[in-house]
Amino acid sequence: xxxxxxxxxxxxxxxxxxxxxxxxxxxxxxxxxxxxxxxxxxxxxxxxxxxxxxxxxxxxxxxxxxxxxxxxxxxxxxxxxxxxxxxxxxxxxxxxxxxxxxxxxxxxxxxxxxxxxxxxxxxxxxxxxxxxxxxxxxxxxxxxxxxxxxxxxxxxxxxxxxxxxxxxxxxxxxxxxxxxxxxxxxxxxxxxxxxxxxxxxxxxxxxxxxxxxxxxxxxxxxxxxxxxxxxxxxxxxxxxxxxxxxxxxxxxxxxxxxxxxxxxxxxxxxxxxxxxxxxxxxxxxxxxxxxxxxxxxxxxxxxxxxxxxxxxxxxxxxxxxxxxxxxxxxxxxxxxxxxxxxxxxxxxxxxxxxxx
Ligand code: AMP
Numbered sequence: 141x142x143x144x145x146x147x148x149x150x151x152x153x154x155x156x157x158x159x160x161x162x163x164x165x166x167x168x169x170x171x172x173x174x175x176x177x178x179x180x181x182x183x184x185x186x187x188x189x190x191x192x193x194x195x196x197x198x199x200x201x202x203x204x205x206x207x208x209x210x211x212x213x214x215x216x217x218x219x220x221x222x223x224x225x226x227x228x229x230x231x232x233x234x235x236x237x238x239x240x241x242x243x244x245x246x247x248x249x250x251x252x253x254x255x256x257x258x259x260x261x262x263x264x265x266x267x268x269x270x271x272x273x274x275x276x277x278x279x280x281x282x283x284x285x286x287x288x289x290x291x292x293x294x295x296x297x298x299x300x301x302x303x304x305x306x307x308x309x310x311x312x313x314x315x316x317x318x319x320x321x322x323x324x325x326x327x328x329x330x331x332x333x334x335x336x337x338x339x340x341x342x343x344x345x346x347x348x349x350x351x352x353x354x355x356x357x358x359x360x361x362x363x364x365x366x367x368x369x370x371x372x373x374x375x376x377x378x379x380x381x382x383x384x385x386x387x388x389x390x391x392x393x394x395x396x397x398x399x400x401x402x403x404x405x406x407x408x409x410x411x412x413x414x415x416x417x418x419x420x421x422x423x424x425x426x427x428x429x430x431x432x433x434x435x436x437x438x439x440x441x442x443x444x445x446x447x448x449x450x451x452x453x454x455x456x457x458x459x460x461x462x463x464x465x466x467x468x469x470x471x472x473x474x475x476x477x478x479x480x481x482x483x484x485x486x487x488x489x490x491x492x493x494x495x496x
Pocket of ligand 1: 283322323405
């Protein structure tokens with residue numbers, strides 16, 4: 141166990157790192173951020189920052205020597221960086237092997253299939269000829285995605301019966317892709333589960349996610365689904381966490397079909413945007429759970445004390461920050477980003493309704 145006073149190293153300097161560092165500070169830990177960015181949101185609230193590229197081996201070695209445990213706040217850091225840190229003798233949670241699965245959509249879906257978790261039907265496509273074959277196999281409506289470095293809908297192309305496949309292939313813009321059947325879902329939900337080294341796990345109730353332009357817009361907690369579906373979704377998330385052997389926090393994004401099937405879309409081995417509501421509405425936030433898990437502390441209770449609706453403040457939305465301050469039910473979170481570019485997550489606001 142790492143006692144309070146120890147230093148947690150975080151790869152990545154975005155808002156997830158920032159909110160993890162704030163939770164860590166409350167428990168008496170220090171954070172050291174590793175990021176290539178200047179004035180990163182996480183750096184603004186942390187004791188130290190190493191500003192370097194993720195491929196800078198010397199900087200990684202210095203960082204490893206300066207911290208007690210390491211985690212990451214986004215999954216697109218090179219797995220080699222995480223492996224180098226393990227080789228330097230520092231524990232990295234979640235393990236680099238988990239990162240390798242989560243940062244590759246094909247490996248992720250193959251893994252899910254290997255543990256009997258249902259996903260949309262999919263095919264690997266490495267050429268335009270393979271894409272044509274895959275479209276024939278999967279059916280007329282599908283989504284072509286890059287295998288790596290895709291998030292918030294980047295590198296995704298919707299394919300219909302009239303789509304020009306050559307154009308779709310070049311629009312995707314990578315050498316390898318995955319073609320997934322389009323899921324005509326009733327709703328999108330996610331479950332966040334924290335898991336400790338002992339195997340103990342704590343899951344939050346499923347929440348409902350609304351996307352606009354592929355970016356999460358609103359999370360409704362809890363999801364408006366039947367208790368039976370909620371139990372199934374939670375069981376899937378626990379099963380995936382257990383099979384990954386993850387130490388940390390895992391978000392499992394799922395589609396619920398009109399027939400009541402639950403299909404896993406994506407895994408994120410880190411705190412997730414759809415878990416931000418836990419800061420203001422649960423006994424223990426997803427960020428505190430990450431700190432507890434990586435430091436070997438007992439996990440906290442995930443129990444909600446309030447229902448919540450979380451709205452992302454994207455791009456120019458953030459200009460209305462003053463209005464949220466006058467809403468007594470609203471908790472405003474701003475990430476300290478200077479430039480409000482379109483599509484950029486600038487903050488979020490959670491409206492809470494106490495359960496009792
Ligand atoms: P992803 O980057 O895979 O999380 O996808 C972003 C969003 O695109 C999802 O949350 C869905 O709203 C939508 N989407 C992705 N894959 C599919 C699919 N196979 N069928 C229908 N919608 C999808």
